[in-house]
Amino acid sequence: MERRKPGKAAKPTIADVAALAGVSVSAVSKVVNDRGGISAPTRKRVLDAAAKLRWSPSATAVALRGARTRAIGMVAGRSTDVLATDPHFTLLISGIERELAPADFGLLLHIVGEEPGAEERAYRRLAEERRVDGVILTESRIGDPRFELLRQLRLPAVLVGEPWREDPVASVGAEDQEAGLRDAVRHLLEWGHRRIAYVSGPEDRVHTVYRRRVFRSALAERGLRPWRVLVSDFSAQDAVAATRELLAADAAERPTAILFANDTMAVAGMNAARRLGFDVPGELSVLGHDDLPLGELVFPQLTTVAQDVEALGRAAAVEMFRLLDLPHSPPPAIRPPTLIPRESTGPVADGS
Amino acid sequence: MERRKPGKAAKPTIADVAALAGVSVSAVSKVVNDRGGISAPTRKRVLDAAAKLRWSPSATAVALRGARTRAIGMVAGRSTDVLATDPHFTLLISGIERELAPADFGLLLHIVGEEPGAEERAYRRLAEERRVDGVILTESRIGDPRFELLRQLRLPAVLVGEPWREDPVASVGAEDQEAGLRDAVRHLLEWGHRRIAYVSGPEDRVHTVYRRRVFRSALAERGLRPWRVLVSDFSAQDAVAATRELLAADAAERPTAILFANDTMAVAGMNAARRLGFDVPGELSVLGHDDLPLGELVFPQLTTVAQDVEALGRAAAVEMFRLLDLPHSPPPAIRPPTLIPRESTGPVADGS
Numbered sequence: 124m125e126r127r128k129p130g131k132a133a134k135p136t137i138a139d140v141a142a143l144a145g146v147s148v149s150a151v152s153k154v155v156n157d158r159g160g161i162s163a164p165t166r167k168r169v170l171d172a173a174a175k176l177r178w179s180p181s182a183t184a185v186a187l188r189g190a191r192t193r194a195i196g197m198v199a200g201r202s203t204d205v206l207a208t209d210p211h212f213t214l215l216i217s218g219i220e221r222e223l224a225p226a227d228f229g230l231l232l233h234i235v236g237e238e239p240g241a242e243e244r245a246y247r248r249l250a251e252e253r254r255v256d257g258v259i260l261t262e263s264r265i266g267d268p269r270f271e272l273l274r275q276l277r278l279p280a281v282l283v284g285e286p287w288r289e290d291p292v293a294s295v296g297a298e299d300q301e302a303g304l305r306d307a308v309r310h311l312l313e314w315g316h317r318r319i320a321y322v323s324g325p326e327d328r329v330h331t332v333y334r335r336r337v338f339r340s341a342l343a344e345r346g347l348r349p350w351r352v353l354v355s356d357f358s359a360q361d362a363v364a365a366t367r368e369l370l371a372a373d374a375a376e377r378p379t380a381i382l383f384a385n386d387t388m389a390v391a392g393m394n395a396a397r398r399l400g401f402d403v404p405g406e407l408s409v410l411g412h413d414d415l416p417l418g419e420l421v422f423p424q425l426t427t428v429a430q431d432v433e434a435l436g437r438a439a440a441v442e443m444f445r446l447l448d449l450p451h452s453p454p455p456a457i458r459p460p461t462l463i464p465r466e467s468t469g470p471v472a473d474g475s
Numbered sequence: 476m477e478r479r480k481p482g483k484a485a486k487p488t489i490a491d492v493a494a495l496a497g498v499s500v501s502a503v504s505k506v507v508n509d510r511g512g513i514s515a516p517t518r519k520r521v522l523d524a525a526a527k528l529r530w531s532p533s534a535t536a537v538a539l540r541g542a543r544t545r546a547i548g549m550v551a552g553r554s555t556d557v558l559a560t561d562p563h564f565t566l567l568i569s570g571i572e573r574e575l576a577p578a579d580f581g582l583l584l585h586i587v588g589e590e591p592g593a594e595e596r597a598y599r600r601l602a603e604e605r606r607v608d609g610v611i612l613t614e615s616r617i618g619d620p621r622f623e624l625l626r627q628l629r630l631p632a633v634l635v636g637e638p639w640r641e642d643p644v645a646s647v648g649a650e651d652q653e654a655g656l657r658d659a660v661r662h663l664l665e666w667g668h669r670r671i672a673y674v675s676g677p678e679d680r681v682h683t684v685y686r687r688r689v690f691r692s693a694l695a696e697r698g699l700r701p702w703r704v705l706v707s708d709f710s711a712q713d714a715v716a717a718t719r720e721l722l723a724a725d726a727a728e729r730p731t732a733i734l735f736a737n738d739t740m741a742v743a744g745m746n747a748a749r750r751l752g753f754d755v756p757g758e759l760s761v762l763g764h765d766d767l768p769l770g771e772l773v774f775p776q777l778t779t780v781a782q783d784v785e786a787l788g789r790a791a792a793v794e795m796f797r798l799l800d801l802p803h804s805p806p807p808a809i810r811p812p813t814l815i816p817r818e819s820t821g822p823v824a825d826g827s
Contacts, residue, residue: 194546220587422749
């Protein structure tokens, strides 16, 4: 057990925030604890400084308010259908639990669905009733309102994945996020593909924007552009619809390869293509993302980009313990996303 | 919201237990609360009566010890690999959450893996630290030690699935558990199959024993016997190994249809068969169990037995609220297991 994350910049302290805001530590503490006696402009300066340093006042606030609950919360604002087809979530929980269990912490889970406001209500309840010491978040969105809410609620938060620009939240992720997708595009280019389509996730997700950018830039290295980019809600239904739309074009306009934003969609798309009479990979190469166990079960086996989801879960739990000033394991190594070539990709067909 | 489960026998009370044991209510209460002053034989009589009536002292004990935690626990003693390939677990959690969330309860999840004693330690921790008001259990085993442990710990418990004989635990399940598998066997018999193999779950699971019995009796109706029955650990690896073993036999000895105990195994087995050059369903029919979303994604689509997993989760949460004497929804209707014929089963090949 150690207290510092090796190889990372030291965690910002309340003193750093005070220095940057040009106020005293006790002024920062007052802002954090809503104790009054602080002018609005000073308050804003403190919060801006905290945001800039990505300092979370929450651990302090928690310590101030007393006993720990020994529970970490996780609120899933996704439909149960999507969760059920996506074992990503179970893997992540497994990783989190691997760190929580030996420390005698539990994971308090709320699956609230996608109704507007449901997530916010769940976080408020967790905070107001002091049910958890902190929360782990997934699915970073553009303009994500959760980070500000959690700061107000003084709930320490760790995001699994990439925050959007200057979002003030602790996060865990692999070092080279772009490696896997970039290698996937190169893999298709090496097989001779030039008409490559991408079926992305929802537009409000940060990783959708980042990954589309990587897709574009990997193609641009060879002077190419994306053949088509379609947006999905991550569901198998959307994957089938996108595949049908892409394959309905004339032969000369049809993509010869499709990348999907997750494995479930890739499997659904692959089978939709085969159902339409297209041989995979003979006439269409298909690539997934995540390396779920599913990809090895199907025939042909799915070429995909592996994410180290369980290590991400472990890292999030370790980072949470660090924020809470608790003893913790060293952060686990997170393998960067890696191309796993299997059977669903192959050389472009003659004449394509 | 109503307080009684319609159409079910009234819940046994502490007075019923006292009457059956021939002691006073206060004597039962003393036994339940370890207050002393009760002889060993009387104590045994009370516990026997409680077991016979399936009365759980725990709700009372919880009420006696004061404030509720507003959390329900669930301990998963399965490997993360199995959990990750089996969305069954996520669906069940979704169903549970659907009842817990509006009542402002959370689900405290512990994934402890399969190390010996890990589950027991987790339950002890939950009870001793009063982290949950009760626990929901899955995967009923033969001679399951958890029910007695939870009774000792005074943690109200609800089992999803069938208890083994006289196991003293509240449980939820569909009315006609046998319908789906029985229809599945008849479906194969109607297609002309006579050499039908079954790849079951682990031998210590109650549903393994029950389902193998249904399999045998559905075949016996036509004067047939199981062609082969292999045991698995529910993993895709075991399904592949079982399929290879079954198909390695001479043509006249080979099964023409295989039933698998879950969909993940069925998909793995189906693709293992195709990889060996067997057409599905032309040369081999394959049938799964559970109707996970996966089965519709693959090609050919999987014939399977649907379980109403989300309703089971909801029913478990409702039953827990009932045990805790809390307001609750009416218990949801649970659809009995139902055959879903799709593409992976068909007529037996000529000459088979």
